[in-house]
Amino acid sequence: MGHRSQADRDAMTVEIGFAVLTGALMAAGAFIVVCVPTVFLAPHGGPRSALLMTAAGVAGLVLVGRVVDVLWRFGRRDAAVEIGPGGPPAPVQPSQPGRTSPDS
Helix, strand or coil: CCCCCHHHHHHHHHHHHHHHHHHHHHHHHHHHHHHHHHHHHCCCCHHHHHHHHHHHHHHHHHHHHHHHHHHHHHHHHHHHHHHCCCCCCCCCCCCCCCCCCCCC
8 A cells, every 4th residue: 555645635534524424314314213113102111122222233233334335435436546447547748738728
């Protein structure tokens, strides 16, 4: 693994923040979806607490799954950019030196 620039490190920080935030929102949504029927339909006591623990487990799995998915995609996209479809990227060269745009 080579040296990463500040821009690469910043991009990874933003991506981690995005993964955690969206994962937390999705986990909260999953918890609510599982808990709403529990609150209204389950009797007090054992079944209710078991369903709430199940909701917490589902929310945890959703959070971890989302974070892994986002970071996995970011890593694959990052690797594809470094290598490119036909090998390493060619250096960026101006098409017409001294001109302001290619259509000039």
